[in-house]
Amino acid sequence: MGATIARAEQRCAREGARLTPLRREVLEIIASGHEAVGAYDIIERMGTAGDRPAPITVYRALDFLRARGLVHKVESRNAFIVCTQDHAHAQRSLLLICDVCGLVAEREAAGVFDAVEGCARAADFTVNRPIIEVNGTCAQCATAS
Structure with a gap:
């Protein structure tokens, strides 16, 4: 997971974007396993330490991560995985x-x-x-x- 976060930090720095604590936490949750994770599963896991974030907050974080090629959406599962390939997100x-x-x-x-x-x-x-x-x-x- 450390390499995933380091790659995210590097990509955000290159693009002048900010990997906020919330975006980082969403990415860490997705990177914590090899199965696709849905937005509401992410919200549930985030809620274990206190108040759960609003769904729109998590969806915005997911949009940010997708736009930077850090996660892929698995359409058939309506869930997300970490991008493991070193390519631009528009790549295949x-x-x-x-x-x-x-x-x-x-x-x-x-x-x-x-x-x-x-x-x-x-x-x-x-x-x-x-x-x-x-x-x-x-x-x-x-x-x-």
Whole structure:
């Protein structure tokens, strides 16, 4: 988690943005595991030390983190994971999602995205957020069955 926070601090400093204590806490909660975390789960975890923040406050922190490429939204789960790749946020991301344990792993997949973007160009379509989610079973869950 330390590397995630250090990368966030560096990126914010480069961009002249501020990683406030609340934004940092949201990022730390997301980085604390390998499963996607929903906004209301984040609020619940933040509330263990006292008053819970308003949902809009957490959503604003999430928007800030997404805009800086520090987290990805897993659309199919309406939840968030830490960006583990060293790329600009508009870059391509492949998310592998385990249906058994909820693990979400981010991988590079240049060939896949080249094909997707080629199909999009052929259809005169502009790709804005090339993120692909693939559901399946992780190796640990496959061997446990």
